């Protein structure tokens with residue numbers, strides 16, 4: 001089926017944040033819960049992106065003048081100070097506050113290069129003495145912390161970096177070129193300047209990046225189109241819910257233009273409980289209303305009808321095949337071909353329980369006889385089918401299969417007299433099993449692509465059902481780091 005694009009859900013991972021307007025009365029039908037391993041994953045992706053965007057980082061140069069008694073003045077300068085390498089290592093954590101995420105990375109090392117110059121002039125010497133060279137600076141024990149608040153702003157997520165700090169423990173300057181040993185002392189006087197510059201410029205750049213991230217989040221589409229008929233309402237409702245090690249984001253999740261009954265049940269899926277304790281990163285929970293709203297949109301768009309003119313046993317579509325079941329059909333239209341015009345009498349209904357996913361399909365089947373050039377509707381049978389199915393997932397796709405449970409028949413109208421439904425039960429069962437179910441399964445079997453941000457792949461997806469909800473528990477892999485950089489994020 002169609003293309004699905006950016007899914008805010010996974011973006012959340014990237015940017016620990018989420019916002020949802022305090023739109024009271026709004027109901028979430030789709031929830032994403034990010035677990036501790038998911039948060040750790042998001043943190044690592046964020047840090048990777050931050051490092052990528054921070055390097056190279058230009059720091060301001062400086063100049064100092066020293067007065068040396070009896071000798072004169074010395075002027076020293078450092079310029080072209082470039083932080084070109086950051087090594088974050090494994091020493092980073094993500095913590096959840098009441099309404100914010102805190103990421104702290106410590107033990108960071110950084111490499112900085114710079115140019116230095118020196119000049120000395122005095123009344124005693126007729127010529128100015130000067131020298132220049134480059135220096136490499138190793139920064140050790142750097143710690144960076146950021147607090148990000150995620151809010152719901154008018155149905156979108158808004159991210160605000162409320163605090164960001166950086167502290168540098170050690171800084172070692174090694175000069176190359178010139179009479180380095182001689183100048184080392186003067187250049188060391190710039191240590192404080194460089195330290196202060198790093199501690200100021202890094203947080204400024206991170207905050208700048210998070211505001212870009214914020215714009216990206218707020219610009220996320222409010223609806224994700226499935227095809228030209230319907231679109232998923234991606235409006236965020238409620239504020240994100242912070243657990244001890246999880247964050248839950250609630251999304252309207254209904255298909256647009258559908259009118260759906262809403263229950264007042266407040267369901268807050270819990271990652272550890274719902275996924276049976278598996279250490280999955282992400283839990284996506286979808287109400288049965290999400291599916292029912294989609295079915296209703298398709299039903300109302302009139303796209304649920306189907307004319308059957310080919311079946312495996314083609315004799316079923318000739319009045320001769322019904323000779324002994326409905327003799328009058330045969331006698332009125334001997335040896336005429338037939339088609340079955342099937343349409344939905346109402347929107348199909350899905351019911352999800354912890355045991356199974358069930359569906360009730362209420363269809364009208366009109367038997368059309370092709371008599372000469374005429375199409376003659378001769379009877380209409382109401383077919384109510386109970387089916388149940390399983391959902392599986394692989395990669396970013398979900399697949400389904402359905403099977404027939406039971407069905408009931410009733411005659412709506414007939415131009416060929418009354419005939420008892422028990423007579424055609426067998427034929428209808430064959431049709432359902434050999435035509436209708438395979439038809440449905442061929443569609444469901446193609447799979448539906450989950451709207452996941454490019455570069456991310458769901459891995460080891462488990463499908464779990466509970467009362468009125470379908471849940472996907474999944475790990476996430478980030479396939480291609482360069483793709484994220486293509487997003488206007490950092």
Ligand SMILES: *[C@@H]1O[C@H](CO)[C@@H](O)[C@H](O)[C@H]1NC(C)=O
Nearest residue numbers: 026027233235237252256257
């Ligand atoms: C989408 O969901 C929001 C929040 O529940 C709701 O206010 C809005 O009307 C919905 N939009 C559509 C097109 O249904």
Ligand SMILES: *[C@@H]1O[C@H](CO)[C@@H](O)[C@H](O)[C@H]1NC(C)=O
Nearest residue numbers: 079080081082084113114115
């Ligand atoms: C600044 O430093 C970079 C890398 O160390 C070097 O490639 C560049 O030529 C320097 N620029 C100037 C103006 O010295």
Ligand SMILES: *[C@@H]1O[C@H](CO)[C@@H](O)[C@H](O)[C@H]1NC(C)=O
Nearest residue numbers: 084085110111112136137138
């Ligand atoms: C950073 O500096 C350290 C120590 O001087 C050195 O071992 C390392 O190779 C440097 N890294 C880069 C990328 O230049």
Ligand SMILES: *[C@@H]1O[C@H](CO)[C@@H](O)[C@H](O)[C@H]1NC(C)=O
Nearest residue numbers: 021153154155156221222235
């Ligand atoms: C809130 O969102 C709606 C729907 O996207 C938009 O039309 C409206 O301008 C937004 N309001 C504000 C104050 O941003």
Ligand SMILES: *[C@@H]1O[C@H](CO)[C@@H](O)[C@H](O)[C@H]1NC(C)=O
Nearest residue numbers: 149151158159160161162163
């Ligand atoms: C972001 O947080 C700062 C500090 O708490 C606050 O002053 C500012 O108003 C916040 N900005 C937004 C858009 O919420």
Ligand SMILES: *[C@@H]1O[C@H](CO)[C@@H](O)[C@H](O)[C@H]1NC(C)=O
Nearest residue numbers: 001002227228229230301303
């Ligand atoms: C939707 O797309 C399908 C296939 O691309 C096309 O057959 C159908 O006419 C389209 N419907 C509308 C309402 O545009």
Ligand SMILES: *[C@@H]1O[C@H](CO)[C@@H](O)[C@H](O)[C@H]1NC(C)=O
Nearest residue numbers: 242243244245246270271272
């Ligand atoms: C959260 O942590 C507190 C204190 O450590 C604990 O009492 C509580 O049971 C935890 N809640 C959950 C849902 O794990």
Ligand SMILES: *[C@@H]1O[C@H](CO)[C@@H](O)[C@H](O)[C@H]1NC(C)=O
Nearest residue numbers: 307341342343364366368375
């Ligand atoms: C199928 O039946 C519907 C009414 O239920 C009718 O509108 C439609 O024209 C019929 N289609 C064919 C091909 O007979």
Ligand SMILES: *[C@@H]1O[C@H](CO)[C@@H](O)[C@H](O)[C@H]1NC(C)=O
Nearest residue numbers: 383384385386405406407408
């Ligand atoms: C199928 O059987 C179940 C349980 O016996 C029943 O509740 C349901 O109404 C039946 N469905 C149909 C279409 O007859």
Ligand SMILES: *[C@@H]1O[C@H](CO)[C@@H](O)[C@H](O)[C@H]1NC(C)=O
Nearest residue numbers: 455479480481482483484486
């Ligand atoms: C990652 O994405 C870039 C740019 O889209 C592409 O050139 C590269 O081949 C991709 N690498 C992999 C391993 O998919």
